[in-house]
Amino acid sequence: MSLVKPRKSTRSTLAERELPEAGGRERLIAAALKLAAEKRSLLALGVRELGRMAGLNPNTFYRHFKSLDELSVAIIDEFAQDLAPALRAIRLSGVPVELVSARTVEYVFDYARQHPEAFIVGVRELHGSSGRLQQAIRARIKLVAAEMSEDILATNGVPGITADMLDELAEPIVEQVFHRTLDYLEEPRRRAELVRRTAHFIDALMTGAVAMKAMNRWD
Amino acid sequence: MSLVKPRKSTRSTLAERELPEAGGRERLIAAALKLAAEKRSLLALGVRELGRMAGLNPNTFYRHFKSLDELSVAIIDEFAQDLAPALRAIRLSGVPVELVSARTVEYVFDYARQHPEAFIVGVRELHGSSGRLQQAIRARIKLVAAEMSEDILATNGVPGITADMLDELAEPIVEQVFHRTLDYLEEPRRRAELVRRTAHFIDALMTGAVAMKAMNRWD
């Protein structure tokens, strides 16, 4: 058994990420998010402007990433990992069914408040010109939607709704919540209303689908 | 009464727009749409790349537009004018109520097929980094949504629905249709399904809102 002490590098641990002396990679990621939220799509950023924003020489970029494409994918991966399990926890938490929508929406919106740039950039790239980034983000949306569907069926959260129906409705719902995070970030005075409206939207969609099925208008 | 013959210029009429010899302005607009649909936001395009795409010297851009911002607004104005009246015509046309959603969705999707770049760019800029363009596009969405609300109420198209409820629901509906145009453009094999699903979405949302109101769950 090899007892090799790992080589220490400037790749920071999670704790270090919160320090101003974070490593080059993290500084470039933070710089990219900030610039993409303010200016242009991740893939339209410049290596030199990234370097300036990160307080690094532009060439340092190539020490960590082969391309802007690789940087972009790394960013999406980084932010997509925490959210889905937390949403699932809310849905399986025993919150009264009538409140699940509002609680979930609140959670997502507050998460967006903690990572505003990630959400801004996420929504932007979902509709951007890079098919690859779109697909990466859409895959995450599909995952959240699939879990949501499973949970709703498992808990009988919406009596009368079927897997087929959720197959149609889950993604538009997740997407709508995703979009509304930007409103939530931009309009602090309307926050309570946005939560209420978004929860209404979800509940109305589910309720209507069930009613339409009962009337044989869901084919 | 002054009988002044209007000065002829290279500003083309609508018929001329379809000729390869269209004027500089139209060529720049077409070039901008094409580039923005393929590459980057309108405001991130370059004057020289526009010139190249339009087959013009880059300086010609400044003969027609003060800035990329002005070009962008001109593009949005150009494409927003035809759609709203046509949608209204469908809603007021006497089509059976159960079919209005599908007919409207079909019309919008086919319109998008005739102007693919405009829709691609429209959705992109709706979520882009230019607050001004966002607002311009959102204003058009609000207009379509407001007219839709009026028409639904005037024709009693959705019995039980109120102006308050439509105030919440109309824009998400219009926005959803707008977004789905891109799927319609990108996935020809799924076109019938996309029409059906989008119409379902609209009908379910309305039906659900009415049912929730009847249950006193719409506050």
Place this chain on the structure above:
DNA sequence: CGCTCGCGTATACAGTCGTCTACATTGGAG
């Protein structure tokens, strides 16, 4: 100790950029 690797910097180069200035052509008005 010397060597290697990771990560940072500096310099350089060729290319591209926006925009300025000047010029040219055409059509229409007086």
Place this chain on the structure above:
DNA sequence: CTCCAATGTAGACGACTGTATACGCGAGCG
């Protein structure tokens, strides 16, 4: 006819770009 406006081109300039190459430093290993 001359003059002016609209619209197009060419050349120039300073600034900026991505990326190649070289160098430097510190940590860790043998």
